[in-house]
Amino acid sequence: xxxxxxxxxxxxxPNGTKAVHETSLSxxxxxxxxxxxxxxxxxxxxxxxxxxxxxxxxxxxNLDGQLMNEVDPSERxxxxxxxxxxxxxxxxxxxxxxxxxxxxxxxxETIEQKVNDAAKLLQxxxxxxxxxxxxxxxxxxxxxxxxxxxxxxxxxxxxxxxSNLDAKLRIQMRLEIKKLQQKVGVTSIFVTHDQVExxxxxxxxxxINDGIIEQLGTPIEIYNNPKSLFVAGFxxxxxxxxxxxNLNNKTLSAENFEIKNIDSDYNGEVTLGIRPEHLIESxxxxxxxxxxxxxxxxxxxxxxxxxxxxxxxxxxxPGNQTIKKGDTLSLxxxxxxxxxxxxxxxKRVN
Amino acid sequence: xTRLITSGFSxxxxxxxxxxxxxxxxMIFASSTHSxxxxxxxxxxxxxxDSFYENYLRVLLYKGGFFKEITALKMFLNSFIMAxxxxxxxxxxxxxxxxxxxxxxxxxATLLFWMIFVTILxxxxxxxxxxxxxxxxxxxxxxxxxxxxxxxxxAIATLFFRQFYKTVPDELLxxxxxxxxxxxxxxxxxxxxxxxxxIVAMLIFMFVFGYxxxxxxxxxxxxxxxxxxxxxxxxxxxxxxxxxxxxxxSMVPPILIIIVLQKHFIKGVFQDK
Numbered sequence: 001x002x003x004x005x006x007x008x009x010x011x012x013x014p015n016g017t018k019a020v021h022e023t024s025l026s027x028x029x030x031x032x033x034x035x036x037x038x039x040x041x042x043x044x045x046x047x048x049x050x051x052x053x054x055x056x057x058x059x060x061x062n063l064d065g066q067l068m069n070e071v072d073p074s075e076r077x078x079x080x081x082x083x084x085x086x087x088x089x090x091x092x093x094x095x096x097x098x099x100x101x102x103x104x105x106x107x108x109e110t111i112e113q114k115v116n117d118a119a120k121l122l123q124x125x126x127x128x129x130x131x132x133x134x135x136x137x138x139x140x141x142x143x144x145x146x147x148x149x150x151x152x153x154x155x156x157x158x159x160x161x162x163s164n165l166d167a168k169l170r171i172q173m174r175l176e177i178k179k180l181q182q183k184v185g186v187t188s189i190f191v192t193h194d195q196v197e198x199x200x201x202x203x204x205x206x207x208i209n210d211g212i213i214e215q216l217g218t219p220i221e222i223y224n225n226p227k228s229l230f231v232a233g234f235x236x237x238x239x240x241x242x243x244x245x246n247l248n249n250k251t252l253s254a255e256n257f258e259i260k261n262i263d264s265d266y267n268g269e270v271t272l273g274i275r276p277e278h279l280i281e282s283x284x285x286x287x288x289x290x291x292x293x294x295x296x297x298x299x300x301x302x303x304x305x306x307x308x309x310x311x312x313x314x315x316x317x318p319g320n321q322t323i324k325k326g327d328t329l330s331l332x333x334x335x336x337x338x339x340x341x342x343x344x345x346x347k348r349v350n
Numbered sequence: 351x352t353r354l355i356t357s358g359f360s361x362x363x364x365x366x367x368x369x370x371x372x373x374x375x376x377m378i379f380a381s382s383t384h385s386x387x388x389x390x391x392x393x394x395x396x397x398x399x400d401s402f403y404e405n406y407l408r409v410l411l412y413k414g415g416f417f418k419e420i421t422a423l424k425m426f427l428n429s430f431i432m433a434x435x436x437x438x439x440x441x442x443x444x445x446x447x448x449x450x451x452x453x454x455x456x457x458x459a460t461l462l463f464w465m466i467f468v469t470i471l472x473x474x475x476x477x478x479x480x481x482x483x484x485x486x487x488x489x490x491x492x493x494x495x496x497x498x499x500x501x502x503x504x505a506i507a508t509l510f511f512r513q514f515y516k517t518v519p520d521e522l523l524x525x526x527x528x529x530x531x532x533x534x535x536x537x538x539x540x541x542x543x544x545x546x547x548x549i550v551a552m553l554i555f556m557f558v559f560g561y562x563x564x565x566x567x568x569x570x571x572x573x574x575x576x577x578x579x580x581x582x583x584x585x586x587x588x589x590x591x592x593x594x595x596x597x598x599x600s601m602v603p604p605i606l607i608i609i610v611l612q613k614h615f616i617k618g619v620f621q622d623k
Contacts, residue, residue, distance in 0.1 A: 053524050053527070072527075073524070074527050074532065076528075080524070082524070086519065086522050086524070088522070089544070090544055099526075099529050099531075099539070103531055
C-alpha cells in the first residue's frame, strides 16, 4: 500500500455543491505531488480533506496505513503552509516555530535544538526574535515553511503558498521549496493554479477540473501526452493552439490544410491541438501564418497571427529571428507533435 | 498662512470647550480648600484656600450615615471592590460568550447573539424588582456578591469581543489546530493575547460602569457597611466644603484608571493596527 491513499473521496457541501467527485489517488512516500487546476476546481478542498479541515462526505483517506476519516486535524501529524501563511501575529518567529512542538509536550532543549536547526536550514536564524509583522513576504514564507518542517510531520501540505509573492521571489522560493523537499524527503502535496509552478515542482502532477482528476502523471508525461482537451489547454505556456477540423479515414482536414495517415480510427468532428513550440518554419509548409503581433522575450519570440479565419494562432520562434507585423510565415508541424481531440467529449483520439 | 489661521481657529474652539468643562470642576476644587465660613459668606472661590488637609482628612475619616458607621474611606473600598468585580466578571463572561458564539458550530449562533444583544434595550431599572427578589430569596442582599453579579453580564462587551473574533482569519484557527491546539488552547494561546488591548479597554469601560452604579446598590444594600461612593454623594451630610471635597475625591478613581490605561483604551476601541 502506498503512503497516502485516497479512495473514492467525495465532498458535497451542505448547500449541495459537489466540490470533489469520487477521487482516488495514491501518493508514495517521499513523493512531491502537485494538484493543479483552475480556481474553484476542488483542488484546495481535496487538500483540506487530507489535512482534516474539511469533513469527507464519502470515501476513505488512509495515511501511513491508518484510516484518517474521523481523526482530528491535531492528531493527524500533517503540516500545512497556507496561502497567507497564517503566522501567529502575537508570537515571535521562535515561538511560531516552537508552538506545535510545545503542544506535543516535547522538552525545552529538544525544542530549541529543532527550532534552531530549522531556522538554519531556512536562513531565518537572524530574526527568530522578531514578530511576523516585521518580516518581508519572502521571510514570512520561510517562517511558514519552518513551522511545517520543525515538526517533522508525515506529510507537508502547501495551499498556493507562492501566490502572494512577487514574480521574482516566487521563482526563487519555488526553487527553494523543491530543494528543501528533496533534502528533507517528506511526502508533499502542493496545490497551485500556476502550471509553470506545477511543472517545475512536481514529481507527479494531478490536473484537476470540476472536482475530477483529469490526468495523473509526471509533468513531462502530461506535457507530451495530454489525454484531454482540458489538460492540453491547461499545461504548457503559451497555451496550445486549437483548430476545428474533421477526421475521416485517417485523414484530417482543417481549414486550409490536410494531414494524412493519422493513427486513429475515429471519424467525425475533432479539435486539433498544436503547441506553439512544435512548429517550425519551412518552405511550402502546411500552415501560412499572417503575423499580427510579436512578443520578443529575448530567448525566443512569441508570434501571434491569423490563419484564414483563425485568430491569435501562436508560434514560438527562436529569439535571433526578426519577424515583423505583416510578414507571412510558412510553418510545418514537427513530426507527430499534434494532438487530436473528440470535439464533443474532449477526449484524445490519436 | 490660511492653514495657520484654520488651525489657530480650531484650537481656539477647543480651548473654549476645555474652559467650559474645566472651570466648574476647578471652582469646586478651589472652594473645597476653604473653610465653610468663607464659602457661606463669600460664595464659591476661584483660588486655593488653606484648609485642604483639614477638609479632606475629615471627609475621609468622618463616620457618617444614620448609624454613624460608615467612613468615606470604607465607601471608596466598597466602590473599588464593586467596580473591579463588575469589570473582571463581565469581561470574563463576555469573552467566553463571544468565543462560543463565533467558534462553536451552533446552528443558532446568530439568533443567540441577537437574543443577548437585545438585552441592551432592557435597562437595569426595568428588571430591578425581579432581580432584587431573586437576590433576596438567595439571601444575597447586603453582600458584595449581590452588588456585583446581577450587573455583570454585558451585552455590549459581548458584542465587541464577537466582532473582534470575527475579524480573526480562519487560517489562524486551522493552523493552530494542525499545530495540535485544542479548543481551549486556541482560546488561551491565541484569542486572549490577540484581544489584549480590547480586554483592557473593556475593563476600563466596565469599571467605570460599575463605579457609577447608584440605583442598584441603593436597593440591594440596607446596611451602611456596603455603601458605595456614588451613594455617599447623596447620603453625605455636613458642611458644604466637606461635600465639595467628597465630590472631588469621588472623581479620582475613574480618572486614574483612564490615565493609567489610556493608551490601551484608545487602541482597543479603535483597533488601528
